[in-house]
Amino acid sequence: MATRAVWRYRAIFAMLCAAIVFFALLPFGAGEGGVPGPDLIVCLMAAWILRRPDYVPVWLLLIVLILADVLLMRPLGLWTLILILMSEYLRRRVDHTEALPFWSEAGLVAACITAAYLVDHLALVLLLAETPPVLGQGLHALATIVFYPATAVFSQVIGVRRLAPGELDSLGTRA
Template identity: 80%
Template sequence: MKTRSVWTYRLIFAALAAAILFFALLPFGSGPGAIPGPELTVCLIAAWALRRPDYVPVWLLVLMLLLDDFLLMRPLGLWTLIVLLMSEYLRRRVDHAEALPFWSEVALVSGCIAAAFVANHLALVLLLAETPPLLGQALHALATIVFYPPTAIFSQLIGVRRLAPGELDSLGTRA
C-alpha cells in the first residue's frame, strides 16, 4: 500500500472525527433527563484499530481525543488515556481478530467499551471529581455499543478492511 493512501485514510479519519465532534457540540437534546448519545469517535477508533492500525497512529488518536476533551469539557486527558489504552489493546489483537466472525468482534469491542466506561467512572470517583449519574453513563455506554456495528460496516464500505492473510500493512509489518 502506498504512503499516499495511508495519509489519505488518516485525513479521512481526522475529518470523520472532526465531524463527530462538530455534531457533539451542537445543542441537540442536551437538557436534563435527555438520553445520552453514543461516543461515535470511540466506535470509529475501535473499528479502524482492529482493521487497519496503521491508519490510526497513536499521535493522531491523542490529538483527536485531546481536542474532544478540550471542547467537550471533560477532565483533560482521562478519557484520552482510557480510549488510547483500549485502542492499543485492540491493536494488539489484530492477528487474533482476523479469524473472528463479525459478531465475535462486536462482543470483543463491546467488552472494551464497557470496561472503558467503568474505568472512567471509577477514576472520577477515586479522584473525588463530579461524576455523571450512573444510569446516564450506562445508557451512554449502551448507545456506544449499539452504534459499533453500523460504524464497523461504514468503515468497511469506505475501504477500511482487514488485511488478508499474508498481506503487509504500509509499514511492511503484519500489524
C-alpha cells in the same frame, strides 16, 4: 514510510472525528434527562484499529482525543488515557480477531467499551471529581456498543478493510 493512501485515510479519520465533535457541540440533543447518544469516536477508533491499525497511529489518536476533551469539556486527559490504553489493547488483538466472526469482534469491542466506561467512572470517584449519573453513563456506553456494528459497516463501505492473508501494511508488518 506511509503511502499516500494511508495519509488519505488518516485525514479522513481526523475529518470524521472533527465532524463528530462538531455535531456534539451543536445545541440540539437529548438535553437534561434524555437518553445520551453514542460516542462515535470510540466506535470509529475501534473499527479502524481492528481493520487497519496503521490508519490510526497513536499520535493521531492522541491529538483527536485531547481536542475532543477540550472542546467537549471533559476532564482533560482522563478519557484520552483510557481510550489510548483501549486502542493499544485492540492493536495487540488484531491478529487474533482476523479469524473470528464479526459478532465475536463486536463482543470484544463491547467488553472494551464497558471496561472503559467503568474505569472512567471509578477514576472520577477516586479523584473525588463530579461524576455523571451512573444510569446516564450506562446508557451512553450501551448506545456506543449498539452503534459499533453500524460504524464497522460504514468503515467497510468507505474502504477500511482488513488486510488479506499475506498482505503487509504500510509499516511492513502483518498487523
